[in-house]
Amino acid sequence: MAGEACAPLAMLAGIERSSPTLLTVHQPRDRAERFGFAERLSELVLPYLAALLADTESYLAGAAKEERHRALRGPQLIVPNGGGIGWLGRLGRLTRLRATDGPFAVSSDVVLLGKWLTWFKDRSEVPGTAVLMAMTRVLTAHWATGQSNAEDSHLASVLAWIDPPAGRSGAAAARDAEDPALCPPAGPSTDPVFDATTLQSLMTGYDEATNDRARKAFAREMDRELKGQMLPTWDAVWRGIELLRGLPEGGHVTDRRRRDRAEFSAYGMYLIEDGRPQGRRDQAVGAARRLAQVEEAEQLHQVERAFDDPLVMAEYELSGEAFTGVVVDRAPDRLDDSGARPKRRPTVTLRVGELPRIEVGAVVRSPARRAQPAEVVAIAAAGAGDFDVLLEITGGLGRGYRQPLPPGAVPELGEELTFTTLDPTRQPSRFPATENTPWTHGGPPQPYEPTADDAEEVWA
Structure with missing residues (x-):
C-alpha cells in the first residue's frame, strides 16, 4: 500500500516443517494490528535467540589473548528469496526505534525484535555469512x-529446474511452477489475482462486519485462504533445505559459522550492556569499518570457495593465479644455512603442462596443505611443452631443524597438487580504536542517541 513499505499481511514461521505458526493481519491499515503482528513474531524469534545465547563456550581472541564467549550454535533465519531479506530489514527498521511509552507505545519485545532483525539484515550483507539466507540464492549458488x-x-521455478518430478524435464516443470494457481507466489510478493478477488472480498467483509461473530468468521476464512497461499512456498523452502543437506560440507564452513557465532554473541552482549538501537544512518567511522569488513569478507569468501571447490579453483587457473602439477622431484632434508641459524627449507619440483603465469618469488599455497606456504624459486622448460616449477616450502614443517619432520610434511613423488597465490590466512585491516579517531576524520564520533523523531521513518 502507498506509504506502507512493510505492512504485514501474513507469515508462516517455525522450526518444524510439520507445524508452522500462522501470523496474520486482517486489516494492514490498522496500526495496532500491524504492531500486534510484530509482537507475536517476537514471541517466536526472541526465545529462539535467547536459548542459543545461553549455551556458550569460551575462547581466546586478539593479540592479548583475551577470554571471550560465543554461542555453541549460531542462529539461522531462512526466507524464500531476496525479497524476504529486504522485507525483514524494513520490518526491523520500522520497529527498532519505536517508543515503549506514550500514546503510540509498543511492547519492549517489539523494539528488541527490531534490533535483532536489523542485525540479521546487516550481517546478511557480509559475504560468507549464514545467519539470514534466501533459499533461491543458496540453491543457485550450487545448481545452474x-x-x-x-x-x-x-x-x-528454481526447484523445478534442479529437482523436477520423475519423467519431466526441468524446463517443463518450471513452466508449470510459474502458474500462480499451482505455485502461488509468497515471500513477500503475492498473486494479484488472489488479492483482487479472494483477499479483497474477505477484507471488505471483515471491515464491514456488524458484530464480532461475523468479523471472526471472516478472519478465520482469511486465515484459511492465506495459509493455503503460503503453504506451497513453505514446503518449497523445506525441500530446498533437504537438497542442501545432501551436499558435502565445504572445508571452510566451520570457520565461517564460527565467525557467525562470535558476531552473534557479541551483539547479544552489546544488547545487555548498552542496548541502543542501530542509527538510521551509519556515522562516518562506522561506515568505513563496515565497508572494509564487507570488502575483506568478499575477498576471503572467494578464496575459501576456491580452496574448498576444485571447480572454483579452475577459474583461478584460467586467470593465471593458480597452477596444477605432479611432484617429480623433492629434497625433504634441505637446510638453508645462509642465516645465523640453519632453517629447514625442503624443495619440491612440480611438472605442469603449460607455463604458469606466476612470477618467481611469489608465495603460494596448496588447498591440500593450507598451513604450508611455499615460494616459487624457479620456472624452467622441461621439454614437450611441459615446465618444471621449483618450490621452496617455508612453513608448516614442525619445530626446529633438529626435530624429525612430521609424517607427510613434504609432498611425495607422483602427488598431484594445485598451488595458488590466494591466501585464506590474510589478516583483516586494523582500524584505530573509536576513541582514537583522528581529527582529520572528524574525531571520536558521539554515541548514537535515539530521539522521538527517529521513529518517523522516511521511506522515499
Missing part, C-alpha cells in the same frame, strides 16, 4: 538453471 537471474528469484 536454464533461466535468467530474475527468474531465479522464483523459488518454485
Whole structure:
C-alpha cells in the first residue's frame, strides 16, 4: 500500500516443517494490528535467540589473548528469496526505534525484535555469512538453471529446474511452477489475482462486519485462504533445505559459522550492556569499518570457495593465479644455512603442462596443505611443452631443524597438487580504536542517541 513499505499481511514461521505458526493481519491499515503482528513474531524469534545465547563456550581472541564467549550454535533465519531479506530489514527498521511509552507505545519485545532483525539484515550483507539466507540464492549458488537471474528469484521455478518430478524435464516443470494457481507466489510478493478477488472480498467483509461473530468468521476464512497461499512456498523452502543437506560440507564452513557465532554473541552482549538501537544512518567511522569488513569478507569468501571447490579453483587457473602439477622431484632434508641459524627449507619440483603465469618469488599455497606456504624459486622448460616449477616450502614443517619432520610434511613423488597465490590466512585491516579517531576524520564520533523523531521513518 502507498506509504506502507512493510505492512504485514501474513507469515508462516517455525522450526518444524510439520507445524508452522500462522501470523496474520486482517486489516494492514490498522496500526495496532500491524504492531500486534510484530509482537507475536517476537514471541517466536526472541526465545529462539535467547536459548542459543545461553549455551556458550569460551575462547581466546586478539593479540592479548583475551577470554571471550560465543554461542555453541549460531542462529539461522531462512526466507524464500531476496525479497524476504529486504522485507525483514524494513520490518526491523520500522520497529527498532519505536517508543515503549506514550500514546503510540509498543511492547519492549517489539523494539528488541527490531534490533535483532536489523542485525540479521546487516550481517546478511557480509559475504560468507549464514545467519539470514534466501533459499533461491543458496540453491543457485550450487545448481545452474536454464533461466535468467530474475527468474531465479522464483523459488518454485528454481526447484523445478534442479529437482523436477520423475519423467519431466526441468524446463517443463518450471513452466508449470510459474502458474500462480499451482505455485502461488509468497515471500513477500503475492498473486494479484488472489488479492483482487479472494483477499479483497474477505477484507471488505471483515471491515464491514456488524458484530464480532461475523468479523471472526471472516478472519478465520482469511486465515484459511492465506495459509493455503503460503503453504506451497513453505514446503518449497523445506525441500530446498533437504537438497542442501545432501551436499558435502565445504572445508571452510566451520570457520565461517564460527565467525557467525562470535558476531552473534557479541551483539547479544552489546544488547545487555548498552542496548541502543542501530542509527538510521551509519556515522562516518562506522561506515568505513563496515565497508572494509564487507570488502575483506568478499575477498576471503572467494578464496575459501576456491580452496574448498576444485571447480572454483579452475577459474583461478584460467586467470593465471593458480597452477596444477605432479611432484617429480623433492629434497625433504634441505637446510638453508645462509642465516645465523640453519632453517629447514625442503624443495619440491612440480611438472605442469603449460607455463604458469606466476612470477618467481611469489608465495603460494596448496588447498591440500593450507598451513604450508611455499615460494616459487624457479620456472624452467622441461621439454614437450611441459615446465618444471621449483618450490621452496617455508612453513608448516614442525619445530626446529633438529626435530624429525612430521609424517607427510613434504609432498611425495607422483602427488598431484594445485598451488595458488590466494591466501585464506590474510589478516583483516586494523582500524584505530573509536576513541582514537583522528581529527582529520572528524574525531571520536558521539554515541548514537535515539530521539522521538527517529521513529518517523522516511521511506522515499
